Amino acid sequence: MPEAGRPTGPGRLFGRRRGKKLRPARQALFERLLPRLAITHADLTAPLQPRQLFPACPTEVWLEVGCGAGEHLATQAARHPQVGFIAVEPYLAGLARLLAHVQERGLGNVRVFADDAALLLAALPEASLARLFLLFPDPWPKSRHAGRRFVSPANIALAARALRDGAEWRIATDDMGYCRWTLRQxxxxxAFLWLADTADDWRQPPADWVPTRYEQKARSAGRACVYLRFRRRARACAGALRDARPGLL
Ligand SMILES: C[S@@+](CC[C@H](N)C(=O)[O-])C[C@H]1O[C@@H](n2cnc3c(N)ncnc32)[C@H](O)[C@@H]1O
Structure with a gap:
């Protein structure tokens, strides 16, 4: 439910953008590297071809929403140099840590967007992403804040449009309310098929998993984590399904 009197929709962020002042070295790195890697709001006004954002045109593009300090994205980018990675994170101190990883590992396949991921998803061409990550999103556990959750009808529609057929969307959380909410939504x-046959498929992380900061915090506090994987159904197939179940959809 939208909160009374508060505007909603793309670009409306609820988390913080700024934290403590950056250390001088990190601030200097931020000022030097961010302009080279940033996808700007101006970039979103022209048709955006995500593979062309990278110096060596990658085979495919993966995007992480709310990458935090970027340890997951940087490790995946190092493992998959042929893939282009878009890190989305409005919290500038998190972004500064990601930039430190990019520099330390010499990653040439990372671009960043420092605002609401919905704005970027809306600007991407249809079927232009091969993978999407949403790892430990802010849970907004109170029901009156449910409208702040990233998983929402509007954002699911944006993800379904941007992901190509067969693409994977990974969502992890340590909040069982958010897990149930996501599965229901x-x-x-x-558009999406949940890839789970047995409980281990969601209790255990996928084989190529890279632990994130929030996941480690959750585990240290004794909270269990769930790992949801969804496959973007083939577009023709989704249409056929709708036609076959008119009373349900
Ligand atoms: C709980 S933190 C998790 C960070 C990281 N994924 C991890 O697991 O350590 C959630 C992150 O999502 C970011 N975030 C919140 N809303 C967002 C949005 N609309 N678009 C992109 N990032 C967002 C926040 O700034 C925050 O860094």
Whole structure:
């Protein structure tokens, strides 16, 4: 439910953008590297071709929403140099840590967007992403704050449009309310198939998993984490499904 009197929609952020002042070395790195890697709001006004954002045109593009300090994205980028990675993180101190990883590892396949991921998803061409990560999103556990959750009908529609057929969307959380919410929200739409046959498929992380900061905090506090993987259904198939179940969809 939207909160009374508060504007909603793309570009409306609820988390913080600024934290403590950056250390001088990190501030200097931020000022030097961010302009080279940033996808700007001006970039979103022209048709955006994500593979062309990278110096060596990558085979495919993966995007992480709310990458925090970027340890997951940087490790995946180092493992998959042929893939282009877009890190989205409005919290500038998190972004500064990601930039430190990019520099230390000499990553040439990372670009960043420092605002609401919905703005970027909306600007991407149809079927232009091969993978999407949403790892430990802010849970907003109170029901009156449910409208702040990243998993929402509007953002699911944006993700479904931007992901190509067969692409994977990974969502991890340590908040069981958010887990149930996500499963309900995605089950209500026919664009995604939950890839789980047994409980281990969501209790255990995928084989190529890279632990994130929030995941480690959750585990240290004794909270269990869930790892949800969804497959973007083939577009023709989703249409056929809708036609076959008119009373349900
Ligand atoms: C709980 S933190 C998790 C960070 C990281 N994924 C991890 O697991 O350590 C959630 C992050 O999502 C970011 N975030 C919140 N809303 C966002 C949005 N609309 N678009 C992109 N990032 C967002 C926040 O700034 C925050 O850094």
């Amino acid at each position: 995605l089950a209500d739409r026919d």
